[in-house]
Amino acid sequence: MIWTILLLLNGILFFYFLSNRTRSKREPPLDKGVIPWLGHALNFGKDAAKFLTRMKQKHGDIFTVRVAGRYVTILLDPNSYDSVLHDTISLDFSSYAQVLMDRIFNLRLPNYKPDTEKAIMKRHFQGESLLCMNNVMENHLQTLLTLESKALNQSDWKEDGLFHFCYSLMFRAGYLTLFGGEQNNNSADAANVYTEYHRFDSLLMKMARNTLKSGEKQTAGMVKQKLWDLLAQAGLRQDSSLWMQSYRRHLQAEGADEETQRKAMLLQLWATQGNVGPAAFWLLAFLLTHAEAMRAVRKEFRNVTVPGTNTLNPQEQTPVFDSALEETLRLTAAPFITREVLQDKTLRMADGQEYDLRKGDRVCLFPFISPQMDPEIHLEPETFKYDRFLNADGTVKKDFFKGGRRLKYYTMPWGAGTNVCVGKPFAIQSIRQFVFLVLLHLDIELHDPEAQVPEADVSRYGFGMLQPNKELQIRYKRRGHPIFL
Numbered sequence: 001m002i003w004t005i006l007l008l009l010n011g012i013l014f015f016y017f018l019s020n021r022t023r024s025k026r027e028p029p030l031d032k033g034v035i036p037w038l039g040h041a042l043n044f045g046k047d048a049a050k051f052l053t054r055m056k057q058k059h060g061d062i063f064t065v066r067v068a069g070r071y072v073t074i075l076l077d078p079n080s081y082d083s084v085l086h087d088t089i090s091l092d093f094s095s096y097a098q099v100l101m102d103r104i105f106n107l108r109l110p111n112y113k114p115d116t117e118k119a120i121m122k123r124h125f126q127g128e129s130l131l132c133m134n135n136v137m138e139n140h141l142q143t144l145l146t147l148e149s150k151a152l153n154q155s156d157w158k159e160d161g162l163f164h165f166c167y168s169l170m171f172r173a174g175y176l177t178l179f180g181g182e183q184n185n186n187s188a189d190a191a192n193v194y195t196e197y198h199r200f201d202s203l204l205m206k207m208a209r210n211t212l213k214s215g216e217k218q219t220a221g222m223v224k225q226k227l228w229d230l231l232a233q234a235g236l237r238q239d240s241s242l243w244m245q246s247y248r249r250h251l252q253a254e255g256a257d258e259e260t261q262r263k264a265m266l267l268q269l270w271a272t273q274g275n276v277g278p279a280a281f282w283l284l285a286f287l288l289t290h291a292e293a294m295r296a297v298r299k300e301f302r303n304v305t306v307p308g309t310n311t312l313n314p315q316e317q318t319p320v321f322d323s324a325l326e327e328t329l330r331l332t333a334a335p336f337i338t339r340e341v342l343q344d345k346t347l348r349m350a351d352g353q354e355y356d357l358r359k360g361d362r363v364c365l366f367p368f369i370s371p372q373m374d375p376e377i378h379l380e381p382e383t384f385k386y387d388r389f390l391n392a393d394g395t396v397k398k399d400f401f402k403g404g405r406r407l408k409y410y411t412m413p414w415g416a417g418t419n420v421c422v423g424k425p426f427a428i429q430s431i432r433q434f435v436f437l438v439l440l441h442l443d444i445e446l447h448d449p450e451a452q453v454p455e456a457d458v459s460r461y462g463f464g465m466l467q468p469n470k471e472l473q474i475r476y477k478r479r480g481h482p483i484f485l
């Protein structure tokens with residue numbers, strides 16, 4: 001009995017000290033929330049954008065919140081982002097990444113070398129290798145889209161949800177391009193991988209937050225096991241991309257066993273396929289609900305089609321499309337950029353103010369709130385304006401201001417600094433190619449002409465591209481002659 005009381009007292013004291021952190025004068029405003037240890041975890045997880053906007057109104061551009069026992073300093077001034085992005089000595093990208101790798105993918109690499117992995121990827125996602133990969137991706141998109149529409153007569157409309165349509169097509173084409181595999185191979189075909197991946201993706205946020213219920217834990221375990229099995233040959237067979245093959249060799253050289261290698265394949269599947277499909281969905285959703293934007297994109301595509309063919313010339317500039325995509329990503333890309341504080345550090349803001357950060361805390365930028373949805377930077381930030389990133393003369397607009405200063409970061413869907421997205425050029429070309437092919441080959445329209453772009457699923461803030469909270473129903477049919485109307 002006495003031991004139980006002592007243990008209980010110990011626990012209470014432990015909680016008290018954890019909760020009892022006080023702010024020193026040189027530290028950012030501290031908001032611990034009222035619930036011991038948990039702090040603001042519930043509101044943060046429910047709708048991070050809403051919660052952090054409220055905190056910004058209360059505390060300003062920098063503040064520290066307690067979230068499930070951790071102290072996280074949130075920085076929301078884009079003019080000050082470089083002080084975090086450029087510090088790779090006191091701030092570290094990979095330790096938080098490793099926490100998520102373990103929680104979501106059960107992956108612990110024996111000899112994790114993020115810089116080597118990135119160097120391998122960079123080598124394959126630029127220059128000649130990138131051109132080659134873009135070609136393979138285009139062929140897969142073309143084949144899958146043809147398969148999708150071949151079954152239809154020219155007069156038959158097929159109904160589908162736009163999210164499912166975009167995600168499944170982009171995913172399967174991306175999977176075949178990077179991981180390899182025959183479309184008609186029953187055991188590991190791309191459609192099968194997509195079905196399992198979709199189930200995995202629906203539990204992803206709960207895995208990341210450690211909030212799976214017991215039944216969900218079982219489902220997550222089963223789905224992961226299936227995906228590991230389906231990915232067993234990725235990087236080992238000849239039709240995998242050269243990047244995948246190099247990555248496999250790297251894992252083997254670092255001593256990762258077969259099981260760990262499969263787990264790493266699932267991580268790479270998520271990193272390479274998790275954002276592109278949702279981005280293509282939002283872009284088509286905005287185009288289908290904004291007739292002027294759709295007309296402008298179609299007109300531009302008409303002008304860059306290689307004469308006598310139905311192909312998009314990859315060298316051609318498409319500023320209107322690029323602006324529409326940039327605008328889409330401004331509204332729907334919402335990653336946290338998180339760094340672990342390895343040693344006490346002083347953070348200098350753009351206005352000269354200095355704040356101390358404590359070793360063991362985390363720092364988190366959330367560009368979705370600022371710059372992306374900041375009304376001081378983007379007029380009517382909630383509204384989709386396809387030409388927001390175009391000057392009056394049709395050139396790319398890069399001049400945006402906050403507090404009278406020209407901004408380096410006026411939208412940040414790809415992250416920035418040393419950890420900027422390695423796959424950006426491949427992702428952009430894939431989305432461009434997909435939208436080009438869909439608009440060329442299909443008559444596609446909203447099932448309900450009055451339908452609006454759905455709201456985002458607010459539980460997904462912080463993990464890259466948002467996803468819609470419900471489907472947007474469409475119908476499509478094959479065009480007799482591929483043409484831009």
Ligand code: HEM
Pocket residue numbers: 114118121271272273275276279333335336337338412413414415416418419420421422423424426427464465
């Ligand atoms: C619309 C599509 C995509 C979006 C919005 C996106 C976004 C991002 C963001 C925001 C980061 C930085 C994370 C941070 O700093 O904490 C990132 C990193 C990364 N992305 Fe993407 N990404 C996309 C597609 C892709 C594709 C297609 C690939 C590969 C083929 C890829 C590979 C990577 C890799 C390897 C990193 C980690 C870089 C590092 O370790 O430094 N991404 N991405």
